[in-house]
Each structure stands twice: as structure tokens, then as C-alpha cells.
Amino acid sequence: MSAELSLFYFFAALAVGSALSMVLNLRNTVASAMSLVITMVSLAAVYVLMEAHLVAVLQIMVYGGAIVVLFVFVVMLLNLRQDDFPPGRQRGAKALGVVLVVFAVIKLLALLPAALPDTVAALPEGFGGYRDVGTALFTRFILPFEATSLLLLSALVGAVVLAKRRLD
Template sequence: MTLNLFYFLSFLAIMSAIMVVLSKNPVYSVLYLIITFFCIAGHYMLMNAQFLAIVHIIVYAGAIMVLFLYVIMLLNLNKESEPHKSTLQKIAATICAGLVMIVLVGSLKGTEGMIQQQPAAADIGLVKALGQVMFTKFLLPFEITSVLLLAAMVGAVMLGKPEKR
């Protein structure tokens, strides 16, 4: 049952990701991307990472996709205003994509023996276990990260604030 669900989610994720690229309408591309994100969240659920799945749905399928839709509607993308790519640019992009695929396949070729099977614990991926590890073993890095994010937020506000003369 789990294997069939994995294959179904994988097929749906790949098909919707292809439709993101092939879709002419940018709003449809965003909707296909939302389907892809939900499929990836389903994969997280199959791996017993419930917290990661929920955060993935909230952050990506929720906030970022709403932002994408807002930007697309704000820009009002039309075919007339879209710059047309030359045939040379399309050929160069295809060659670059093929080279990237060759590099990825070559780098992953000998890694099948490196994967180690770990026994599945019942509490891996749950919020309680994540909080226990985060606030005991990784408390100092967690707090340092929060201070860095606060400093970045203050810096962004200072950079974005208009200068008074």
C-alpha cells in the first residue's frame, strides 16, 4: 500500500512539475506548483516526518504561492510585452540543461552503496521529538540562529528605510 502511494505521489509530482514548465499561463503554472508541493509533503508523510510536511505546506504551498500569485497578478504578464527568445538562446539553454543533467547523473552514479538503512524509530519526525532535540542538544545553535535572523531583519529595515535630509 505504501509503495503504491509512493509511486502515485511520485508520478503526480513529476507530471505537475513538468506542467509548471510547459504551461503558457503563469497562474496555471503556480497552481501546478502547488500540486507539486502537496505531493512532496505527501512524501514527507511517508517518511514519517509529519512536522516537516506540515511546515512545507504552510510555508511553500501557503505563503510563497500566495506571494507568487500576487506578483503575477500585479505584473499583469501579457504575451505582447513578453520578450521573445531567439533560437540560439533556446539551443544554448537546452545544451546547458543537458550538461547539468549529465553532471548530476555522473555525480550520483556510485552512490547507491553509500545509503545505509537505519531502523525506523516511532518518534522520528514528530514535533515532540524535534523540540526535545532542538532545545537540549542544539540549544546554542538555535539561539544563535534566532539572533542572526533578528539582526538580518533589523538590517533589512534599516536598508529599506528612506534617508532623511
């Protein structure tokens, strides 16, 4: 097993482990958010192993930085405690959910052996670099790239409308 592959397994395991700790940590939401940071950073490391440096940097900046900071802000602003949540209802639905999740996990685990790589995949020249990403954005994906601006505008207008203080 090459060094690259063992690094991949290390970061992949870290990503999965911290993702699990994020979901299973029910007591402290901030700790959950921090676990999410570890997941994001491990994913960024996996991107680095794929030589997609631009994507890796964006991953850390956008997800590890901006989005998790937003999560933490919201968590702290709301400052919810366990007692603030209504007592557990719909026990039947919960039991059904657990059964379905266990079923799905068993199914997915069965898929796992075939999915585990034992060699490093070959990547095309320049894959994931700023040049390739930029070219793709402005040629093949020009329409979604430009159309996104309208989507962001609508979100902006919507936020102003709903959050402005004066009720006229």
C-alpha cells in the first residue's frame, strides 16, 4: 500500500468518524459544529491527494470557514437547551426511523468491499487546478454559473424583504 493510499484511508476514516461524532453528539451543539469542521478539513485533505488544490482551498474557506461559522453563530444566538425541546412524541415514527436506518446501513456496508480502492486512480492533466475549474465554469458550465447570480439576487431581495424592520 503506497503512502498516498494510506493517507487517503486516514483522512477518509477521520472524515467519517467526525461526521458520526457530529450526528451522535446530542448534548453539545457547538461540539457537533466543531466535528463538522474536522470533517470538512479531512475532505479538503482528500481533495489535495487528488491534486485538486483549488477545490481543497475552497472547501476550507467556504465550508470549514464561512458555513460552519454561520452554524456556530446561529447555535449561539439561539442558545437552545435540551429542556427547550418538546418532550419526545411520535415514538412509532422514531422506531420506524431506526429500523429503516439500520436496514440502510446494512445495505450500504454490503456495498463497501467492492467500493474500497486498492490503487490510486489516475487523474487527467491539470485536474482540479484553478485553470481547469475556471475554464469549465466559463465554457461548459457558463449557463448555471451565470444563472446562479439571479438565484443569489432573489435570496438577497428576499432577505431584505423579510428582515427589514419597518412594517409599512
